[in-house]
Every structure is written in C-alpha cells, then in structure tokens.
Amino acid sequence: MPKEVTLIVMDFLTVEEVAKELRYSTDTVKKMLRKHEMPGYKIGKEWRVDKAAFEEWLKQQENQYRRPAQEG
Secondary structure (H helix, E strand, C coil), X not given: CCCXXXXXXXXXXXXXXXXXXXXXXXXXXXXXXHCCCCCCEEECCEEEEEHHHHHHHHHHHHHHHHCCCCCC
C-alpha cells in the first residue's frame, strides 16, 4: 500500500506586499526581517513572509499598543 502524503501549502507575501500593508519602506521591512523583529524566511536572496504568521504578528503588535497603562 502506498503511504499517504500530506502537502502543506503556505501562502507567502513578498517584502513589497508587506511594506505596502504596513506603509513602510521595503528597506525597513528587510531590516526588521534581518533582526527577527517580524516572522519571515530568506529563500535564496529573497525574503518571504508567511501570510498567516504575518497576520498573527500584526495582531500581537496591535494588542501591544492597545494595552491599558498599568496603575502603580
């Protein structure tokens, strides 16, 4: 019997697409990727960002700035 193979298809964004979404320059996005401030993969000379991971990262960034100030 042949083994069953599971194929995982990931939807990737380019640096240009991420930059447009964030309204950042492509240089800023590349710098963030190099510094691991944003999830991404370098494939050859090009960066790719998994769309689902980017959306999750974006939610985390939004939540970080929406937290109420702690009283103390």
